[in-house]
Amino acid sequence: MNVGAIKKINIRRISMYNVMLADDEILDLRGLERFIPWEELQMNVAAVVNNGLAALEYMKTNIIHILITDIRMPIMSGLEMSREALLLNPQLKIIFISGYEDFQYAQQAMQLNAQSYxxxxxxxxxxxxxxxxxxxxxxxxxxxxxxxNAYHKTLPAIKNDLLLQLYEGQLDWNTNAIMLTEQYGIKLSKCELAVAYIAIDDLAWKLNTYKEHEAKDIVNRVYQVIDQHCRQHDIYTLCKLSAHQFAMIVESNHQHTQLLNxxxxxxxxxxxxxxxxxxxxxxxxxxQVQASYQQALQALDLKMLIGKSIVIRYGDMEIKHVKxxxxxxxxxxxxxxxxxNYHLVQIHDELEHLFTLIRSMKSKVTVYNFSIQIISKLDAYLANVNEDLFQMPGMQLEDLHIIFKFETIDDIKTWLCKKVFEISELLHLKKQKKNNRLIESIVxxxxxxxxxxxxxxxVSNYFSFSPNHFGVLFKQGTGINFSDYVVExxxxxxxxxxxxxQYKIYEIGARVGYKNQTNFSRQFKDHFGVTPGDYRKQS
Structure with missing residues (x-):
């Protein structure tokens, strides 16, 4: 979004403006009500009254945009009533009507900002x-x-977009820095600052037991708690990176580290x-904001190693851990x-490699944490291919608790290997089934x-594939190239x-896609060893 200017907003005019007619002369009232083309003017006569008190009583509970009133009325004059009406609705538009060509009345009407006399x-x-x-x-x-109203509603979105550009090093300082610093009050203090990158833990599986709207509500409440903390400590740089990731700038001191804790x-x-x-x-x-932002993100990656629900400082990271x-x-x-790809041998080798890395861990808790991280990453990967890990047979959320019951890495490895092979086979079977349906449609x-x-x-365009990918899928499903299959x-x-x-040979050639008789005869002879004419004689 270009935050240098608000996008053009589609403005819808009020469908009808409400009009009140106030006059103690009934004939004048009826004439106004009947002979003015109100609908053409996009106006609606909402009320017709014959005195000022009745007009004010109506306006206390109803919206009136235009008041047409006689200046002289019993009990309360039109001028007196208009003064009171403007207190109820300062935006009220007033048209005065009078039978007296009296400058004094006209002067008082103009003082009330009357639109016409x-x-x-x-x-x-x-x-x-x-x-x-x-x-x-x-x-x-x-x-x-x-x-x-639309501008004020877009201000939070514009602010978030500006902050995201700031963190990612894409902010156009020539056009947007003033808005960021002056409009939103985001300025550097005399203290040193640092970027804090916040991520919700285990989102891929922890909320699976909740209904979709309940899970969304929990994630929204996380943001609300963070936002409330920011407001309490005058932090104006909270940015929503995604539904479950956030960033903000905090002072780099013990007090604000305690705020994060x-x-x-x-x-x-x-x-x-x-x-x-x-x-x-x-x-x-x-x-320097972008550099601190990237460092905060790298520090967060260490969650896999040293645990979650803590503050991980980039300055405390070891190069060995990063690698x-x-x-x-x-x-x-x-x-x-x-x-x-259902490469069973390679799956085995990659699992061996993973568990070689896991064996280098010195903490039992870290091993458990990493094992859960593997499941979480697997769930995220499957979501990208429109699969749900916890909807797969034998892979319910409750199964994760078994990891904490294992006493050795080998136990975890055996359980995880079994699950990985099962999931890979299921993906393979689904892919085969999907490919079979595709091949049937192509045939x-x-x-x-x-x-x-x-x-x-x-044909590949018809089935929404690239030609190369379509050719590979067809060859995998049939064992023959697509062009060879068509000839066959x-x-x-x-x-x-x-x-x-009953069919002549040239008609048969046309029926099977050959407009040229010579090409048809040559192709037929290459395939069956005889010309179409000889084949017909033999048969």
């Missing part, structure tokens, strides 16, 4: 023009009000979920690729279009038709 007997054209003028004013005010504790005690925070190195200028996390991430990615398509010019590119089906159909003497 019409003399009796009323000229229809004159009052219609006055109403058009009032309508134009109301349209303009409505549009301005809706624009202002308090935040972790509050969420853990009030919600069925936890958060972990990565904290980047300190900086003193906006140009270990990178190795584990690469090993997991490689495992998932082999699972997807039907070819049979129905043998008389046409069948080209791989056109054409020759078989031609052979059957040649046994029926």
């Amino acid at each position: 019409v003399l009796k007997p009323i000229d229809d054209e004159e009052i219609i023009q006055a109403l058009y003028k009032v309508k134009a004013q109301l349209d303009q005010e409505t549009q301005r009000s809706m624009l202002e 308090d935040l972790i504790r509050d969420i853990a005690t009030t919600l069925p979920i936890t958060i972990t925070i990565g904290l980047g190195n300190a900086f003193s200028s906006f140009e 270990e996390v990178q190795h584990w991430e690469m090993a997991l990615d490689a495992l998932f690729v082999e699972m997807s 039907i398509y070819v049979e129905e279009h043998l008389h046409e010019n069948i080209v791989l590119r056109d 089906r054409r020759m078989e159909k031609a052979r059957c038709l040649l046994q029926d003497h």
